[in-house]
Amino acid sequence: MVVRLAGGGKETNPYLYAEGDPVNRIDPNGLNAVSNLLLAKDLLELGTDAWNGDGEALEGDLVGTVAGLATETACMFGAGVAGAATAGVGGAIVAGGCALVGSYLGDKEKDTYMN
Known part of the structure; x- marks a missing residue:
């Protein structure tokens, strides 16, 4: 999965918003x-x-x-x-x-x- 960033950059980590750890950082149960x-x-x-x-x-x-x-x-x-x-x-x-x-x-x- 590729996440498009402002300015045209690409980020391949879809969990960047949670420092790579969405379970322990943000909304663990969704x-x-x-x-x-x-x-x-x-x-x-x-x-x-x-x-x-x-x-x-x-x-x-x-x-x-x-x-x-x-x-x-x-x-x-x-x-x-x-x-x-x-x-x-x-x-x-x-x-x-x-x-x-x-x-x-x-x-x-x-x-x-x-x-």
């Missing part, structure tokens, strides 16, 4: 993709609200983001306590599910707060 995308969505909404000077929407998005992250964290903790898989494919399913539940409930909390 579970963060869904959570990171949903967090990026929330941060983009917060940034857009701030850029537009919409304090009310910014406040609502902040409430929703905090509620979503708290829900996701509680879900993952509960899954671990309940003995659900926390690694491999099962862990990816649990983490993705918790991220989606957190995002959904965060959006609902934002809607409730705004109305």
